[in-house]
Amino acid sequence: MNRETSPSLLYRYFFFAWLFRDVDRGSRLERNAAWRHNQAHSHCLLIYLKRWLFLDCSTFTAGFLSSLAFEGHWACIPFYIAFSLALPVSSVIVVAWLGLRHLPGP
Secondary structure, eight states, X not given: OOOOOHHHHHHHHHOXXXXXXXXXSSOHHHHHHHXXXXXXXXXXXXXXXXXXXXXXXXXXXXXXXXXXXXXXXXXXXXXXXXXXXXXXXXXXXXXXXXXXXXXXXX
């Protein structure tokens, strides 16, 4: 039985690149097949978006609450840094989902 390690599962939980195929490689027929595969799996991007939005909201809330609790002390900075790193990932997921839904294939 092939069991995945914890870091691998954590990676797959937050990042979606393993789920999609490269559309820039192969013949025209292979690229079209990869595009259709990616379109068929685009609904999974919404699940990843929910995960990242939850992470965004929770880190922002933790930063806000820690700044209130510690009266503007430096304890809130790691939470706001995590928020600022997670927000662009959410944006990339939205753009990828919209692209797979509305753009024509290769």
